[in-house]
Amino acid sequence: MRKSGKAPTMSDVARLTGVSSMTVSRAFRDDASVSKETRDRIRKAADKLGYVIDSTASGLSSRRTGFVAVVIPSINNANFADTLRGLTEGLRSTHLQLLLGYTDYDVKEEERLVELFLRRRPEAIIVTGGSHTRRCRKFLKNAGVPVAEMWDLPADPIDHVVGFSNAAAAELMVHHFHEQGFRRIGFIGGDTSRDTRGNDRRAGFVAALEKLDLDPTRVVARGIPPITMRDGAKAMRQMLGEWPDIEAVMCVSDLSAFGAMTECQRAGMRVPDDIAIGGFGSYDLAELAIPAITTIDVAARAIGTHVADWLRSVLAEGQSGTADVTRIEPKLLVRGSSSR
């Protein structure tokens, strides 16, 4: 059913309508001045021919591709999906279109994607996190277009930032555990190789315990980030084996927290009576699990909205909008898994 003949061009539409191709071009951009009548005739002819404008050509000519490159770690994550939703909605009224890629939490893959995306001449680039390979950093710095880093507060920002402190977020949970009277507190996360935000959370966890003069060594790191429910369960088994006296465990994500909790339950322990559990990310799962899991909400959608707002203003001003930092404040949501 696939037609092989080449696609019609503006000239074809112009010829059929009896106007110049310039007029066709104008008719397809709403702003231009074309008489309503000719515009209608042009539209009709275009429909008849099955004409579809070629943004490859218009992008080359106008130097505006309409692309915004977005790089996120995963396309199977409710938090990043929320951020993307905020972005998508915030850009709906513009001519901008997302060019989306995912890295699987691998900065080397991020570098590859950024390089590929740069060839597409995006009008802006949005990346997740503040840790990049040296080459990737160079790409971003020399991109010649606005760059936003989100989901983190990089020490040395490239351009604009919308994010939060993962370390501070982890502290929230530690302090909550402490207030509940827990003293032997552990952390479950992935191996340290990849997920830099996860590492920041662990670092925040350790720092918070040290400040409280508590033992910060009850840490289990296993599984390739993002760690799964299953990884969380396995890690909890290990945690209970090494430190049977553990009172509370913070997990790097709600998913691993759920896995960890079910592992406790399978082992016949009661949550939170025998052990308290905390997660991260405010997933639906944390709310519906029995008991519901205490978690941290990072306002993922708001991050996307903020980035979109910034983008619109920067691209409107046509120039260097202020490269500032929008700081998001994570919130602790206390639930049954950690309150007694």
Add this chain to the structure above:
Amino acid sequence: MRKSGKAPTMSDVARLTGVSSMTVSRAFRDDASVSKETRDRIRKAADKLGYVIDSTASGLSSRRTGFVAVVIPSINNANFADTLRGLTEGLRSTHLQLLLGYTDYDVKEEERLVELFLRRRPEAIIVTGGSHTRRCRKFLKNAGVPVAEMWDLPADPIDHVVGFSNAAAAELMVHHFHEQGFRRIGFIGGDTSRDTRGNDRRAGFVAALEKLDLDPTRVVARGIPPITMRDGAKAMRQMLGEWPDIEAVMCVSDLSAFGAMTECQRAGMRVPDDIAIGGFGSYDLAELAIPAITTIDVAARAIGTHVADWLRSVLAEGQSGTADVTRIEPKLLVRGSSSR
């Protein structure tokens, strides 16, 4: 930090190297014949200038954009993420790059995306499902490039198909319930407006019950697809209210099944002793829930792999590869939530 001067072009690199821009062009495509020595000089000059090839221009000139448009319903769904992974890996060795969009299960949004993507002159288009708006169907038929519909078995395929029968998959679950001795069987899904694959599952459910001479009216439809865990919980509350004698419930997805199950547990019921539950999609959650949830595995990743295989062969042959149907067989995974 954003440089404003315009990006260097091939001519700039050519001038700096002392060759023609044609030679630079060749040097950047591995196949072409350029002496190793000049190629190295060119690469060096390019690095120095921070030159990045412009695929907008090369796409226009070569008529190969390197894009494969992919439209999926959601970017927060483990199943579609698996399919995408299969696709991504299957295309890694090629020059192809995914141009990804999501519809939120809205065929009108699918139409919008397909139209936008067509302007980017993709070399192929992959959509999810076999139900499209009339206009969208027309776009796809006239696209002039290979089209694949996946995750479904459309009655009237546009081109290539890699999918499975959602109705038949639902039948698997009904038959399993029946073999376990259940007779009063219900279905929980979203409202019927959007998710066509969910609707197919419900239709398969009803048909299977009718064939078994059982009452097929115990159906709760609520929530905008994709229905959430919370929707599943609410639906179960309604189900238990209307049909307190219900013995087994099939849910349109594992997420709603989990929500439904927790609702039963909150109501003090035991699963599966008091009520059996089945889901769909083989999520990690179904395996880790207590009890583990019986589900249906649709080989999501294999779907992506098959599409990639087809794509490689079609684009290699340069021509109309066979537009056939690759049929996937869903598998039932029996677990504690439905076996007694």
Add this chain to the structure above:
DNA sequence: TTGAAAGCGTTACCAA
């Protein structure tokens, strides 16, 4: 309100 001409940055094609 419309049109003609000159690019945009690359590659196809033909020559050397």
Add this chain to the structure above:
DNA sequence: TTGGTAACGCTTTCAA
């Protein structure tokens, strides 16, 4: 192995 020239399909710019 290299280079010159003419597209690719559109928009910018200047004129009418």
